[in-house]
Amino acid sequence: MTTTRRIISLLAAGLAATLALSACGGSGDEGGPDAEGRTSIDMWVFAELHGTYYEAMAKQWNEKNPDKEIKLDVTVFPYDEMHNKLQLAVNAGKGLPDVVDIEVNKFSNFVAADGRTPLADLSEAAEPYQDDIVQARMDLYTREGKLLGYPTHVGAQVAFYNVPLLEKAGVDYKTIKTWDDFKAAGAKYNKATGKAFGVASTDTNITQPLIMAQLGGNLFDEDGNPTVNSPEIVEATELQQEMQKAGAISTIPGGSPDIEEAYGPINDGEYAAIVYPAWYTSRFVDYMPDLAGDIAIAPAPVIEGGEVATIGGGGTGTSVIESSPDKDFAMEWLAFAKLSPEANVAVWEELGFDPVNMSVWEDEEVTHNPENKYNKYFQTNLFDVLNEVKGDIGHFESFADPNLPKVDEVFTGSTYNQIFGDGVPAKKALDQAQADLENQLK
Amino acid sequence: MAVLRRLLYSQKAAPYLFIAPFVITLLAFWLVPLARTFMLSTQEVVFGQAAFIGLDNYQRLWEDRLFWKAMFNSARYMVLTIALLIPIPLVLAAAINSKIGSERVKAVFKASMFVPALTSVVVAGVIFRLMFAESGTGLMNQIVGVFGLDPVRWLRIDTGGLIALLALAMWRWTGVNILYFLAGMQAIPEEYYEAATIDGAGKVQQFFHITLPNLKPTIVYVTTISIYGGLAMFLESFMLYRGNASPNDQGLTVIGYLYRRGIEQNDLGFASAVGVVLLVVIMTINLTFLTLSGTFKKESAR
Structure with a gap:
């Protein structure tokens, strides 16, 4: 009997491990700016390069908005791990970041067929930039009239x-x-x-x-x-x-x-x-x-x-989690970090991607810069x-x-x-x- | 203090107190999750909200080609690992246990066979993936090249992938099984062999008529854990194919499918149904096997 019991406990351990996968508790962040007036934003990304990029954008934001600085905390996970972790966190309703990069092929996992989603509608914060953005890339992350993610590149x-x-x-x-x-x-x-x-x-x-x-x-x-x-x-x-x-x-x-x-x-x-x-x-x-x-x-x-x-092919949609205590702040920063002309120049110069803000495409100084490593x-x-x-x-x-x-x-x-x-x-x-x-x- | 002392000296209560940690662990980490799994398998879970859908998950499972493919892959792997990992370690253990050869050499052999079990599957999987690379410079392709054959696209064809998985299993578990069998062999009294020698039995006869029958409990044990291990294999395939996706799903196992549907595709209800079916299959096979091998019979009746 001991052998069977051992099998049973082995099995149990396996099952338990499968089921008990739950994200670690939240950071206890209740939202709003801290004593120094900075708002903490947790962000998950799946590419090292994207992380560096967002940190640069946080710095630019802080230079422009000294009255409402951001304290960005980026965590880089491997591709599969990040999406799986996010999925479990969404199911558990705990341990979620404020902002997250979601790859386009995984994006639909975060919107149910009936439109239920843990992601926030970003349309309002996008308005100032709307006219310059390639619409097809916004459509990619739009479900039932709600814009749930900001595109990173056109990927034409x-x-x-x-x-x-x-x-x-x-x-x-x-x-x-x-x-x-x-x-x-x-x-x-x-x-x-x-x-x-x-x-x-x-x-x-x-x-x-x-x-x-x-x-x-x-x-x-x-x-x-x-x-x-x-x-x-x-x-x-x-x-x-x-x-x-x-x-x-x-x-x-x-x-x-x-x-x-x-x-x-x-x-x-x-x-x-x-x-x-x-x-x-x-x-x-x-x-x-x-x-x-x-x-x-x-x-x-x-x-x-x-x-x-x-x-366009491939892509990464960046979303704000609906239940985040700093939702509105996160949206405002994210719109700046992804859709503004400054951000899109950085997308080309740092990452070599074709930016979604078309005003950059016509800026010869940027696009034909002979010093640019891609142009070279x-x-x-x-x-x-x-x-x-x-x-x-x-x-x-x-x-x-x-x-x-x-x-x-x-x-x-x-x-x-x-x-x-x-x-x-x-x-x-x-x-x-x-x-x-x-x-x-x- | 007095209460505790009374409890500890009480003939009735004390035993329950002593087994309590085990019982609590069993309840918390086995029965509760198991019950939750059964419950989940009748639900559809979307972003933490569960809805009861009866046996729909099981019905979809029954009609799912990929589930049966995963089941076939796991069963095939289980049967082949048993076919390889029982006889070969058995013979090697008998060789180590025999009086031939230098003790020191055998000790080194024993130790070196055991080392793979201590390395992480993650590392082993990566190394095996490189060994079985499809380019002409991979180790296995250089070996087949010696025989004048063209490079094989190992991990892109079904048989190639299976060979890689079996090679990984052999490399990893041969040493462990040798140790099991060796322990079993060393528990066989020397007198049996002496008596057999006096009666004129040869080495081969002794192996089949003394060693094997006396090793039966060990063999039954190793087979039982191999059935479980084979059907529940996941990490080896996951590492070998660098992720859960393999060409034509040739490396997809039942647990891999559970992981795919539950964690990757956000269908926890369906994944739970896969888990429940796997539990039933493993328990059925093992209980049948253990009954047939007489493990459940009382000592005197054996």
Whole structure:
């Protein structure tokens, strides 16, 4: 009997651990400014760089507002841990921060299908800046008329071409306008060099939605039911599968261009064309120093007669927790830290992201600053490309759907691996994804 | 003081007082959470607000392909770890226990086999992930390269991932199981072997007719914890695939699925249903096994 008892207690420990996961108690902060007139704000982020950025913005705020200073306390967690911790804290109603960065694929976990949410409506604090902000990026974090998060960047998808490699293979990137051109160029390049041209991501859902959106597809119908095997989605995926067969795109170690395993091969010239959001500039500068001066930024390929030219990819919404005692103060500071022109200049200069405040895009002094490390690195200027597609940056509605996290998980967990890794026909893999999702969402 | 003394000397009350810490721990950390899990599994929890939905979670679970995939993965892992981690350590333990070889060498061997159990799974998982990397420079790919084979995309194919998981389990648990078996073997009286030698039994016969039958309690124990350990495996896969997502969910285990639905997707009710089903499955297998192996029979009846 002792053995069974031991098993039972082991099991119990496991179960207890699973259930007893609750966040640590709150800090006991009752809100309002302290004796020195500073208001304490707790903030959680999942990227070190973002933390540094917010601290810089807190400093700027304090210089401008000596009468209501902020005492910002940023905690950086790893990506998964932060979102899981936030989710548990939200369920427990305890141990929450005042302000938090939420990644776009996780954002919908914090808004129930019926609109219930622990996040505060930020629309009012955004008003002074509203007109200059790319609306599509605000829509991304808007649910039932409530703006629940401020965007960090546009993340407009662009193409990055390795010019010397392309020239050697006789390919001129300037002639690539549509995906058909991209496919032909890729096939030619692949034939000439035997190397991969573009990337077929198995572990991220970023480039694929671009083509889905260009074709006018959607991952959900009007009632929010998944439609991942609808004609446009199948067509977009088949198009990529054909590109893979033609040699224009190939799988990459690590499953996506944005992961440590992939930076090495790209830096070594194993891949010559990356279609990814504009914030990928920072990855080139930080992780691929050997390619300095080789990379040209161009508009992402389009579908002839397609719905939109490009969409934003990835993103981080910054939210204020509704139950925070310093809610109003936090909102005011956050609007300054994320939407003001000063903040957006910093977003470009510090982080290398394409800022959401369009007034910055036209400020030549900022965008064409020859001292800027991003401008030094690339052959073409990012903002020239962005201004070219500016009026045509679409909003992919599916990105704001409450069930996006589940679709994202099925796609990056199985579907894309089946399609690009195992060569399963796109339609078949998407049919299975649809069946899985229908059951999960029942 | 007087009350306490009376309590401690009372024949009736004292035993309860002494077992109280255990009973309280059991209630607080087992029965209460268990009851809460059953309750949660019939609810839908959104941002801390729970609504009763009956057996809906169980029905969804039954129809969920991914749950069955996770169940299959866990069961397969459990069966294979038992198939590997009982016979191999048993033979190694018999070799260490035998009179052949230098004692010092055997002691070093024993100690070195045990070290992996002391290292953290987190570290081990990271190292194994690098060993089984898909590039040609990974350790395993260099090894297959020696045989003139192409690099294998280990963690992206089902069999490759399974081999990596089993290798990790072997590396980690062989030494522990050797110690269990060794302890069992050293408790077998020397006289049995002497008598058998006099009767003319060889080493192999002695192993099968003396060592194995006398080791039965140890084997039953090791098997029981391996059934639990195999079905409840999570961290190894989590570290190997750097997170809970693996290609085609080839590394998804039942606990991994529980974690995904409960913690990552905010569906605590459904996750609790997964936990309850896993508990029932493990208890059924183990109780059946323990009954069949005669563990529950009275000492005299064995």
